Amino acid sequence: MLLEKIKTPGLSHLSYLVASGGKAAVIDPRRDCECYLDMARANGVEITHIFETHRNEDLVSGAPILKALTGARVLHGPNAGGKVTYAEIATEGDEFDIGQLKIRVLETPGHTDDHLAFVLHDTAYPEGPVGVFTGDALFVGDVGRTDFYPDRKREVAGLLYDSLQKILALGDQVILYPAHGAGSVCGSGMAEREFSTLGHERANNPRLQFKSREAFIDFKVGENHYQPPYFRLMERLNLEGGEPAPRVLRPRRLTLKELDDVAADHLVDVREPLAYAAGHLRGAMNLPVDMIPAFAGWFIGEGERVALVASSEDQLKAAMTHLVRIGLDDVAGGYVGVVPAAAQGHDMRSVPMIGTDEVRQRLDAGDAGWTMLDVRDADERSESAIDGSMHIYVGELHTRYRELDPARHYTLMCASGMRATVAAGWLASRGFDTLDVYLGSMGAWKAGRG
Structure with missing residues (x-):
């Protein structure tokens, strides 16, 4: 028997390959498959089955592409909100043989209506299941979000509760194989480790400690989650079937003149925040490579063209790979090297960094032309906030920037300064000229007041 986990960095997506007797199955494959x-x-095995736990919202499924490459059957749950054109429907109790392994279907709605879990049995040891692929229903340290059906909040939260009880009933010995790890937008409390058992989760997962179904529902209904616009694109592509990823996941290299002349909707600087803040091309927004999976889908729309600015070829490749995995394929090219552009007299901009003393002075002075803009999420702000600050979540600035006055002076803050620089970069690309970032942000504020 073979069981391999494949992790997709950035998205914290976990997919799996299981094999026995020369046959193999893949669970929740990514687009570049x-x-x-x-x-x-x-390993000398043939992929015969592809199992999807649900219609993903945060990445393009590789199932239709892998099906075309292998001829494997694709199995998907019922009630997907439309016809999954490339898949067969699997329902409760269906079983599939992979050599001496048997995969049994559990219907586990709640996160989505079509959600399935796949229970792994080793027929050589018939005492019970050995593992379960839980998709986005149960994670290590957390459970799935239930905010995709706003008109049915309590119903779907209750469905997830029932699904979790069904999964836990498989037995404490069963190994948990979730579809995401820490850092995914599909949950906020996941543990850093990516291994567990149902018994460990039953005893230690905070979301499994509620005393009643109603208490669980109340908690889930009260959660705060954000839905980037690209989720709608993912939902559609994962019904219709996405196209294969580009064969070369490296953008065309652009000269500085070509970068100036390229017709792009967004100029995206993928360098680290402090490098961007020190000096960047006019009109460039900042999406550091590691933050592209979380935030590109907020600011870049379907069909919009992107030109990239990076400090190395490796950065360009990583940035394009992240974009492709969420269906943002139209990359016009990439330019390497901001310092050479500055040396050639190119128009450059910077974003100043300020510290706690300066923030305190501005707050005390009550400057009528200045605003501290907090771009953390609602849960973070509810725990602690700086009096007098304004709040807009960083992702929501993609539209809500229109509520702000470009002539006003804004200081951007978050927990450390990373998201604040992304927010400042977006505002700068929209014509806001008087900006700075609170370096260290809430962390520095708490340390300075201690």
Whole structure:
């Protein structure tokens, strides 16, 4: 028997390949799916089945692409909100043989209506299941979000509760294989480790400690989650079936003149926040490579063209890979090197960084032309906030920037300064010239008051 976990950095997406007796199955494949073929071939097995736990909202599924490459059957749950054109419907109790392994279907709605869990049995040891692929229903340290059906909040939260009880009933010995790890937008409390058992989760997962179904529902209904606009694109593509990823996940190299002339909707600087703040091309927004999976889908729309600015070819490749995995394929090219552009007299901009003393002075002075803008999420702000600050979540600035006055002076803050620089970069690209970032942000504020 073979069981391999494939982690997609940035998205914190976890997919799996299981094999026995020369056959293999893939659970929740990503769009750039050659890795599963390479793994299967290296182990001398044939991919015969592809299982999807649900219609993903945060990445393009690789199931239709892998199906075309292998001829494997794709199995998906009922009630997907439309026809999943590339898949067969699997329902409660269906079983599939992979060598001496047997995969049994559990219907586990709640996160989404079509959600399935796949229970792994080893027929050589018939005492009970050995593992379960839980998708976005149960994570290590957390459970799935239930905010995708706003008109049915209590109903779907209750459905998730019932699904979790069904999963836990498999037995404490069962190994948990979730579809995401810490850092995913699909949950906020996941543990850093990506291994667990149902018994460990039953005893330690905070979301499994509620004394009643109603208490669980009340908690889930009260959660705060954000839905980037690109979620709607993912939902549609994962019904219709996404196109294969570009064969070369590296953008065309642009000269400075070509960068100036390229017709792009967004100029995206993917360098680290402090590098961007020190000097960047006019009109560029900042999406550091590691933050692209979380925030690109807020600011870049379907069909919009992107030109990239980076400090290295590796950064360009990583940035394009992240964009492709969430369906933002139209990358016009990439330019490497901001310092050479400055040396050639190119128009440059910077974002000043300020510290706690300066923030205190401005707050005490009550400057009528200045605003401290907090771009953390609602949960963070509810725990602690700076009196007198304004709040707009960083992702929501993609539209709500229109509520702000470009002539006003804004200081951006978050927990450390990273998201604040992304927010400042977006405002700068929209014509806001008087901006700075509170370096250290809430962390520095708390330390300075201690």
